[in-house]
Amino acid sequence: MSQDLIEREILIEASRERVWAVLTQAKHVAGWFGDSAEIDLRPGGKAAFGWTQYGTHRAVIERVDEPNLLSYRWARDTDVEPAEGASTLVEFTLTEVFAGTLLRVVETGFASLHATPAEQDKALQDNTEGWTSELAELKEYAERSAA
Amino acid sequence: MTALRPGRRAGPAEPDEVLAAMADPTRRRLLGVLAADGPATASTLADGLPISRQAVAKHLAVLSRAGLVTSSKHGRDVRFAVRTGGLSEAADWLAGLAAEWDDRLAAIKRIAETNE
Numbered sequence: 001m002s003q004d005l006i007e008r009e010i011l012i013e014a015s016r017e018r019v020w021a022v023l024t025q026a027k028h029v030a031g032w033f034g035d036s037a038e039i040d041l042r043p044g045g046k047a048a049f050g051w052t053q054y055g056t057h058r059a060v061i062e063r064v065d066e067p068n069l070l071s072y073r074w075a076r077d078t079d080v081e082p083a084e085g086a087s088t089l090v091e092f093t094l095t096e097v098f099a100g101t102l103l104r105v106v107e108t109g110f111a112s113l114h115a116t117p118a119e120q121d122k123a124l125q126d127n128t129e130g131w132t133s134e135l136a137e138l139k140e141y142a143e144r145s146a147a
Numbered sequence: 148m149t150a151l152r153p154g155r156r157a158g159p160a161e162p163d164e165v166l167a168a169m170a171d172p173t174r175r176r177l178l179g180v181l182a183a184d185g186p187a188t189a190s191t192l193a194d195g196l197p198i199s200r201q202a203v204a205k206h207l208a209v210l211s212r213a214g215l216v217t218s219s220k221h222g223r224d225v226r227f228a229v230r231t232g233g234l235s236e237a238a239d240w241l242a243g244l245a246a247e248w249d250d251r252l253a254a255i256k257r258i259a260e261t262n263e
Contacts, residue, residue, distance in 0.1 A: 006245045010252040014259040022259045032254035103255065105248055110166060110241075 009104040016094045019101045020067035023092055047072060058082050062089065069093050076113060085113065165237040168213035173198065174206045178215060178229060186219075186228040 012019055022028040029037035034049040040061065047059040055078030062071040071091040075082040088109040095102040168174055177192060189207060193200040207227050210216040214233035218225050 006241065006248060008245055008248040008252060010249075010256055012256045012259050019255070019259045022255050028258055031258050032251050101259075103252060105252065107244070107248065113166060 005106055005108040006110075007104070007106045009102060011097065011099060011101075012103055013100040016067040016096055016101045019094055019103055020070075023070055023094075023103075024066075047074075049074070051078075055079055059087075063091075067094055073109075088113070164213040165215060165233060165240075168209050168215055169237070171206070171209075173202075174210055177203065177206055178210065181216065181227060181229045186226040188224045188226055192227070 022032070024039060024041055026037040026039050029039065029049070034057070035052045036050040037048070039045070039047040041064055043061055043064055045061040047061060048056050049059065050056040057075050057078055058081060059072045059074035060082050062073055063069055069092065071089060073082045073087045073089050075087045077086065080086060088107050091106045091108075093104045093106075095104070173196070176196065180192060180195065181187060189204045190200050192207075193203040196203065207216060207218075211218060211227075214236070215230055216227045216233075217230045218227050220226075
């Protein structure tokens with residue numbers, strides 16, 4: 001699969017249960033993602049993240065494995081369904097570490113946002129490395145050879 | 148606190164054409180060859196890949212429209228080269244999205260580490 005992705009992580013000095021609550025409980029989510037949140041926490045459940053100024057981004061929950069993993073697909077535009085090709089997938093993993101919890105987020109699916117259906121199919125069969133990292137490498141390469 | 152708005156509207160404009168160009172593995176491969184080996188003609192590029200010169204030319208046209216390659220004439224040859232500016236814009240856009248996640252993760256950390 002073509003892994004066009006963004007990957008970030010942070011160490012949190014709190015238990016996984018606590019971090020899980022912040023990730024999944026609407027009252028907490030509204031504190032870090034939008035101004036209001038609704039979450040039906042089960043695979044296939046609907047979620048909505050509202051920004052007072054911008055509108056609501058709808059989402060659908062994909063995987064729920066408390067307190068290890070949460071993923072959802074969220075619509076790129078406001079007030080549309082989070083369909084394939086119009087949404088990206090966000091996956092959180094929570095790992096217990098000595099000092100607390102390592103929280104990792106991976107967002108994927110940027111390539112298919114502007115791809116034709118044929119290209120999306122091709123991307124699914126594609127085993128190449130992530131193109132977001134390719135992009136950075138290409139840039140580096142090209143700059144080096146230009147220097 | 149002010150909630151962080153989604154990356155969709157923040158930061159540099161989304162490089163739609165670049166994303167569309169990068170969605171195809173053959174085009175990524177062409178870019179890779181041009182970046183690694185320097186400027187080349189469509190024929191030279193086709194020699195190293197299992198596709199026709201015509202197909203290569205079509206892909207190069209898409210890359211060119213997206214601002215990822217430039218072309219220049221050398222006698223009868225048209226040579227294509229990677230345009231680093233185009234790559235930088237796309238890389239900056241992605242870096243912006245990544246920075247937004249950093250901000251959100253920092254906010255999650257603040258909330259999680261605060262006692263209820």
